[in-house]
Amino acid sequence: MPSILFEIKNSIAFITLNRPEKYNAFNREMSLLLQQKLDECEKSKEVRCVYITGAGKGFSAGQDLSEAIDPNSPEMKKIISEHYNPIIKKIRYLNKPVIAAVNGVAAGAAANIALCCDILVAAKSACFIQAFSKIGLIPDASGSYFLPRLIGFQKASALMMLGDKIFAEEAERIGMIYKFFPDETFTAEAQKIAATVAELPTNGLAYTKMALNKSMQQNLEQQLQTEDELQQKAALTKDFREGVAAFIEKRRPKFTGE
Numbered sequence: 001m002p003s004i005l006f007e008i009k010n011s012i013a014f015i016t017l018n019r020p021e022k023y024n025a026f027n028r029e030m031s032l033l034l035q036q037k038l039d040e041c042e043k044s045k046e047v048r049c050v051y052i053t054g055a056g057k058g059f060s061a062g063q064d065l066s067e068a069i070d071p072n073s074p075e076m077k078k079i080i081s082e083h084y085n086p087i088i089k090k091i092r093y094l095n096k097p098v099i100a101a102v103n104g105v106a107a108g109a110a111a112n113i114a115l116c117c118d119i120l121v122a123a124k125s126a127c128f129i130q131a132f133s134k135i136g137l138i139p140d141a142s143g144s145y146f147l148p149r150l151i152g153f154q155k156a157s158a159l160m161m162l163g164d165k166i167f168a169e170e171a172e173r174i175g176m177i178y179k180f181f182p183d184e185t186f187t188a189e190a191q192k193i194a195a196t197v198a199e200l201p202t203n204g205l206a207y208t209k210m211a212l213n214k215s216m217q218q219n220l221e222q223q224l225q226t227e228d229e230l231q232q233k234a235a236l237t238k239d240f241r242e243g244v245a246a247f248i249e250k251r252r253p254k255f256t257g258e
Contacts, residue, residue: 003030005055006037011048011198011257012191013041017110020056025064026109028074031083038090048257049198050094051191052117053101062108062131084109084141088116092213095206097197101190102126102168102177112143115150118209120177121193122168123186128176130160149216151176201239202257207231 005016015037017024024030041047054060067073074082091098091113100117107129114120114128122128130147132139139147139160148156151174159166168180181189197205207230214226234240238258246253 002033003027004033004037006040008044008046010195011046012194013037013044013047013050015041015050015052016055017053017060018055019064020054020058022064023058023061023105024054024056024110025061026083027064027067028079028083031079031087035086035090038087038094041096042090042094045257048096048202049194050096050098051101051194052098052114053190054103056104058104059100059102059106059114059126060110061105062110065135080140084113087113088142091116092209095209096202097205097209099190099194099197101187101194102128103186105129107131109141109143112139112141112146115146115176116142119193119197121186121190122171122177122180123183124168124180125183126168126180128166128171129163131163133161133163145216147176199255201234201237201243201255203237204234204239207234 001018003017003019005014005018007014015034017030017034019025019027019030038050041050063079068076068079097118100114100120102114102120102122104123104126106114106122106126108131111128111130130139130143132143138144143160147159150156151159155174158164166174166176168177171177172180211223211226211230215223218226239253239255242255243253
């Protein structure tokens with residue numbers, strides 16, 4: 001079986017991490033294949049939303065440590081620069097929304113890949129672990145960037161140093177994730193969110209994502225300028241005209257992603 005399952009259905013690209021016997025731990029093959037599928041989503045006109053989840057009982061245990069210590073496998077520098085950093089950049093710069101549907105444990109780099117997605121939902125039994133301190137490493141895969149911005153410096157620092165396990169209910173309460181759902185309804189609820197997103201104005205969502213990316217580094221004046229520029233682009237889309245027409249005509253809009 002391939003380490004990544006990929007299917008496009010109803011404008012949603014379903015990406016499933018597929019090494020369930022290893023709790024979907026990342027090795028080089030899976031990391032590079034995930035990048036390839038994200039590139040396909042970027043280029044595809046059919047795809048309007050990307051949905052990432054894990055096969056089996058977990059989302060992902062993070063890096064496959066047997067690969068990390070194998071003298072014949074990539075060195076840590078290569079794992080970071082060729083595996084995780086490109087994945088994070090591709091998710092953040094993808095011109096479509098990316099949903100992380102965390103169905104079980106999300107540890108280490110996998111937890112941080114989920115945190116960098118646009119919308120993160122989790123099953124109630126799912127948990128997040130910054131497992132790096134337990135093996136003498138630092139948080140990678142953008143964890144030191146996104147986690148403090150999501151939950152605050154002090155909380156993020158403690159979770160990274162102590163390696164506490166945070167279950168989905170607590171993760172929602174502290175703002176780490178968008179929502180959690182009961183295990184028995186999780187997949188249906190997560191896919192319902194993806195279906196909703198896939199029917200929204202795709203370009204408008206892409207511009208929203210660009211604005212949020214910019215807001216991480218810019219001051220107020222710069223951000224206002226970014227909003228001005230992106231709003232002008234959004235106002236030129238067919239979906240904007242359709243949204244206004246539907247509002248005036250008091251009907252449900254039919255967005256095409258154009």
